[in-house]
Amino acid sequence: YFKRQRRPPGARPLPGPRGLPFIGRVHDIPSKESWVKFYEWSKTYGPIYQMEIFGTVHVWISSEEVAHDLLSKRATIYSDRPMIPNLPDNRTSGDYLALLGRTDTWKSQRKLCNHLMHASTLASLHSYPTLERDRFLYLMCQDPSRYLEWIEQFTSRTVSRLCWGTARPAQVLRHTTFGLLETISPSGALPNVMSFLRHVPAAISPWKKKESARHALEDRLFHANVGFVAQSLAENRARPSFIRTFLETKNSPDERVRARWGEQAEAMHVVGLMAIAGALTIGSPIQSFLLAMCHYPEWQRKLQDEIDGVLEGRCPQWEDREELPLLRAVVKEVIRWRPPVPTGIPHAIEKDDVYNGYFIPAGATIHALEWGITRDESRYPDAEAFNPGRWIDPSFPTYREPLTQYPNLSGFSQFGFGRRTCQGVPIVEQDLFLTMGGMAWAFDIRKKRDPATGAEIPVHWNDYTPLLIAKPAWFPFDAVPRSPEKVGRMREMYVAAREQPGAGQNVDMDISQFRADLGDQIYFDDVADAGGGLGSHN
Numbered sequence: 001y002f003k004r005q006r007r008p009p010g011a012r013p014l015p016g017p018r019g020l021p022f023i024g025r026v027h028d029i030p031s032k033e034s035w036v037k038f039y040e041w042s043k044t045y046g047p048i049y050q051m052e053i054f055g056t057v058h059v060w061i062s063s064e065e066v067a068h069d070l071l072s073k074r075a076t077i078y079s080d081r082p083m084i085p086n087l088p089d090n091r092t093s094g095d096y097l098a099l100l101g102r103t104d105t106w107k108s109q110r111k112l113c114n115h116l117m118h119a120s121t122l123a124s125l126h127s128y129p130t131l132e133r134d135r136f137l138y139l140m141c142q143d144p145s146r147y148l149e150w151i152e153q154f155t156s157r158t159v160s161r162l163c164w165g166t167a168r169p170a171q172v173l174r175h176t177t178f179g180l181l182e183t184i185s186p187s188g189a190l191p192n193v194m195s196f197l198r199h200v201p202a203a204i205s206p207w208k209k210k211e212s213a214r215h216a217l218e219d220r221l222f223h224a225n226v227g228f229v230a231q232s233l234a235e236n237r238a239r240p241s242f243i244r245t246f247l248e249t250k251n252s253p254d255e256r257v258r259a260r261w262g263e264q265a266e267a268m269h270v271v272g273l274m275a276i277a278g279a280l281t282i283g284s285p286i287q288s289f290l291l292a293m294c295h296y297p298e299w300q301r302k303l304q305d306e307i308d309g310v311l312e313g314r315c316p317q318w319e320d321r322e323e324l325p326l327l328r329a330v331v332k333e334v335i336r337w338r339p340p341v342p343t344g345i346p347h348a349i350e351k352d353d354v355y356n357g358y359f360i361p362a363g364a365t366i367h368a369l370e371w372g373i374t375r376d377e378s379r380y381p382d383a384e385a386f387n388p389g390r391w392i393d394p395s396f397p398t399y400r401e402p403l404t405q406y407p408n409l410s411g412f413s414q415f416g417f418g419r420r421t422c423q424g425v426p427i428v429e430q431d432l433f434l435t436m437g438g439m440a441w442a443f444d445i446r447k448k449r450d451p452a453t454g455a456e457i458p459v460h461w462n463d464y465t466p467l468l469i470a471k472p473a474w475f476p477f478d479a480v481p482r483s484p485e486k487v488g489r490m491r492e493m494y495v496a497a498r499e500q501p502g503a504g505q506n507v508d509m510d511i512s513q514f515r516a517d518l519g520d521q522i523y524f525d526d527v528a529d530a531g532g533g534l535g536s537h538n
C-alpha cells in the first residue's frame with residue numbers, strides 16, 4: 001500500500017515475476033547459473049524488470065542501452081551500493097572500495113586508485129605480468145591438468161608484485177581473498193540468501209565468526225605488506241609497486257602533493273582491494289579461454305597463424321599488441337562469451353525515479369545483468385557462438401577501426417557502468433593478452449582422448465561456479481607443446497624469470513608469521529615451485 005502511495009501519478013510498476021508473501025521470489029532462483037534464469041525472465045518481462053526478495057526490490061537490466069540510460073546518464077542517483085547482509089558495514093567501513101556506498105571515502109579512494117593506475121603506466125611495473133606469464137607457461141607445460149593451480153598462482157603473484165613489489169604474499173592473499181568472495185556473493189554465505197540471518201548475534205553466528213577471522217588475517221597481511229615496502233624504501237631497495245608510488249608521493253617536498261593522496265591506512269586499503277580484485281577475477285577469462293579452445297579449434301588455428309606469421313616464432317610480448325588484432329579480439333570475445341561477473345556488481349538507487357513511465361523506488365538494488373547484455377542478438381548476432389571475428393570483420397555491428405587500436409577492453413560493458421566502472425582494465429588487458437597469446441604460441445589445446453578407445457573425452461559447455469565471479473568447473477584437456485624448440489624456449493624463459501629481482505635473490509619479504517599461523521592450510525609456492533599445492537579455490 002505504502003509503495004503504491006509513493007508512485008507518482010501515471011507511473012507503472014516495472015513488470016516482473018510475482019513473488020510469494022514475505023520471501024518474494026527466491027524459491028525458484030537456481031543456486032547454479034542463476035544468471036541464465038534472470039536472462040530467461042528478461043525474455044518474458046523485457047530488458048528491465050523487477051522482483052522482490054525478502055522485501056527488497058531488485059531491478060534487472062539486460063540491455064546495454066538501458067544500463068547506460070540509468071547507471072551512466074543518471075549516475076547522480078544510481079551510483080550507490082547496496083548493503084551486503086553478511087558484511088553489513090560494507091558501505092561505510094572503507095575496507096573495500098568496490099563495495100563502498102557513494103560516500104566521501106569512496107570518492108577519495110577512487111581518485112587514489114586512478115592515480116596509482118596512471119602512475120603505474122609510467123613506472124616499470126610492466127615487466128611483472130610478463131615474468132609471471134613466462135613462469136606460468138612453464139608450469140602449464142609440466143602438468144596442464146593442474147591448470148587451476150597455475151592460473152591462480154599467476155593472477156595472485158602478478159597482482160602481489162604490482163601492489164607490493166613482491167610475489168611472497170600471493171598465497172596468503174589467495175587464502176583471504178577467496179574467503180571474501182564467499183562473504184560477499186549473493187549465493188555465498190547464507191545470510192546473503194536469507195538476509196534476516198544477519199541479525200544472529202556474533203557470538204553464535206558461524207558466518208560472522210568465519211568472516212571476522214578472515215578479516216583479521218587479511219588486515220595483518222596488508223599491514224605487513226605495506227611495512228615491507230616502507231622498510232625497503234628506507235633502505236633504498238624497494239621495487240616498483242603501487243604502494244611504493246604512494247609512499248614516494250608522501251615524501252614529496254611539495255606539501256600540497258603530500259596532502260592530496262590521504263593517509264597511509266587508506267592507501268593500504270585501496271591497494272589491498274586492487275590486489276583482491278586482481279586475484280579474484282582474471283583467472284575466470286583465462287580458464288574460459290581454455291574452454292573456448294577445446295570447443296573451437298578452428299579459432300585456435302587462426303590465432304596461431306596470426307602469431308606465427310607476425311612474430312616469426314617469437315612468443316607475444318605486450319609491445320606486439322598493435323600488430324595482433326585477432327589476439328585482442330580473442331581476449332574480448334572470451335569475456336563476452338563467458339562474462340566473468342555474469343550478474344554484475346549491483347548498484348543502489350538513492351532517490352525515487354521514473355524511467356519510460358516505470359517507477360523505480362529509492363533503495364532498490366539495480367543489477368546490470370552482464371550475461372543478458374552479452375546475449376543481445378542485435379549487437380551480437382549468433383550470441384551463443386564464440387566468434388572473435390565479430391570484432392575484426394566489418395560485416396559485424398561490433399567492428400571498429402583502426403585495427404591497430406581496436407578491439408580493446410576500454411569502455412566494454414563487462415566492466416560496468418557510470419561512475420562505478422572497473423578501474424583495473426589496463427591490468428586485465430595486459431594479463432589476458434600475455435597469457436592467452438603465450439598459450440596459443442606454446443601449445444595445441446585440445447580435448448583429451450580416451451587411451452583405450454581413442455574417443456574424445458567430452459568437455460562441458462557452460463558448467464560454471466555459482467559465486468559472484470564465475471569460473472568454469474574443472475575439465476580435462478591436453479596442452480601439447482607445439483615443438484621441442486618451444487619446450488626449450490619455455491624452460492629458458494622460466495629460468496630468466498626466476499633470476500629477476502623478487503624471485504628470491506634479493507632480500508625479500510618475510511612471511512614466516514603467516515606460515516606459523518596457517519601451517520599446511522595453504523601452500524607456500526616459494527617452497528617448491530611446481531610441486532605440492534592444496535588445490536585451487538576455483
Ligand code: HEM
Pocket residue numbers: 097098099100110113273274275277278279281282285340341344345346347414415416417418419420421422423424425427428
Ligand atoms: C576480468 C577481470 C575483471 C572484470 C570482469 C571486472 C569487472 C568489474 C565490474 C563489473 C565492476 C563493477 C562496475 C559497476 O559497478 O558498474 C568492477 C568494479 C571494480 N573493479 Fe573490476 N573487474 C576485473 C578486474 C579488476 C582488476 C584487476 C582490478 C584492479 C585494480 C579491478 C578494480 C576494480 C575496482 C576498484 C572496482 C570498483 C569501482 C567502484 O566501485 O567505484 N577490477 N569490476
